[in-house]
Amino acid sequence: MDLTYTPEEEEFRVRLRGWLARVLPALPPRPDPRDWPGRRAYDTGWQRMLYDAGYADLQHEATPTQHLIFLEETERAGAPYVGANFVGLLHAGPTIAAEGTAEQRERWLPPILRGDEVWCQGFSEPDAGSDLAALRTRAVRDGDSYVVTGSKIWTSHAEVADWCELLVRTTPVTPQTPKHKGISWLAMPMDAPGVTVRPLRTLAGSTEFAEVFLDEVRVPVGNRIGAENDGWRVTMVTLSFERGTAFVGEVVACRRTLGLLAREAVANGSWDDPAIRRRLGRLNAEFGVLWRLTQRNVSEAGAHGVPGVGGSVFKLRYSHARQQLYDTAADVLGPAAALDLDDPHGWNLDRLSSLSYTIAAGTSQIQQNIVAERILGLPKGR
Structure with a gap:
């Protein structure tokens, strides 16, 4: 993509900064991260503000550069x-x-963009492991409906x-x-x-799964996205968004966190340790490269409608870089970072959360197979 900004894009940045400066001070306090009903209300309230201001659908209505800005x-x-x-x-x-x-x-996109309706993901199953195609939940056609029986696990925000x-x-x-x-891809109402x-409690004490x-x-059969039995192809579209563009904001957040960590290292003296400086410098380079890859993936999604297999390269590196970031944070912050498990905004909960990233959205082993087969052209393993 062209990494220079046009006058129109710079004007968009200035206008957005002004709007954020006006509205953010008026937001209510953020709820406890473990209060999911409270977080739903807070998050969807913010989404409605974005919608009313015309910023809700930048992924589809704006240029890739505007989306990144x-x-x-x-x-x-x-x-x-x-x-x-x-x-x-x-x-x-x-x-x-x-x-x-x-x-x-027309049915589903406006309510999503307005913050009126929240979705969860029903992909993984208890007996399928990383082999998503081994799912067993069955849907039997009965007139204008499918009758669905089975179970899902790690269903994000189902409650x-x-x-x-x-x-x-x-x-x-x-x-x-x-x-x-x-396999088929259905939109299922959760109140059916x-x-x-049944909520699952994580190591960090939260219940987002x-x-x-x-x-x-x-x-209803009308809730099927794509043709019957074509759900695997549709799922690859979903996963390309999940791996290719869904983590964009998190890369920006990790770069910001890294800056905070470097300043803390200078303040507490750990910056004097050459090993710490090397790790922070390496992470700075890592997240800089990940941001460039993010720009490429977002540009590809803008040009072709969906991201390409570069999303798996990104997901693989990002998952490990995030873990390294919070491992380094533990060394920079010392014992204090290990004692804040009861702090919902603490570093330690972020570190525990980072452990899941090599599993969520496809394990690192799955991503390695995709890179090997679809990018490098290597034969499938037996």
Whole structure:
């Protein structure tokens, strides 16, 4: 992409800065990160403010550079991020925009952008592990509905969601039917009869994940995105957004965190340790390169509608860089950083959270396979 800014883009930056300076001081205090109903209200309230100001749909209505300027400026100003509706705004919404019909886009995209409806992700299953195509949740066609039975796990924000991007098996696996071929992508209402949500408590004490049990849940056929049994291809679109552009704001946040950490190292004397300086310098270079890769992925999404396989390169490096950032933070901050488990805004909770990034959105092993096969052209492992 062209890394220079046009006069129009610089004007957009100035206008956005002015708006942020006006509205951010009036925001209410942020709720405890573990209060998901409170966070839903806070996050969707911010989304509504973005919508009313014309900033809600920059991913699709603006140039890739304007989108990146928006992310840079909102993070620089300390504005809220997508929060509880990251699935709707960063996964399901972009997938529906790319693959849905005109009626489906009209039904679901405006409520997502206004902050009216929150989505969760129903992909992973207890017995499938990292092999997403091994899912067993079945959907049997009955007239104008699918009758869905099965279970999902690690369903992000299910306890506060209105809709679920749900993968189901619409054709049983047989020796003649590869497991990837019988999957469909459905939009399931979370208040449908037969849906049971059981929150899961993480190592950090939060409950943003849940088990979801589905007992003959009826989902209209009109809620299917893409053709029946074409859900694996649609899912690859979803995952390309999840890995390629959904972490954009987090890269900006990590660069900001790194700056805070460097200043703390100077203040407490740990900067005098050459090993600490090397680690901080290396992380600065790492996140600088990740930001350039982010620009490439966002540009590709803007040009072609979806990001390419470069998202897996990004996801692989970002996951490990984030862990290294918080490992370094622990060494810079010392024992004090290990004693703030009860502080919902503390460093230690961020460090614990960073451990999940090599698993979430596809494990590092999965990303390595994608890079090897789809970028390097290596043969599949046996």
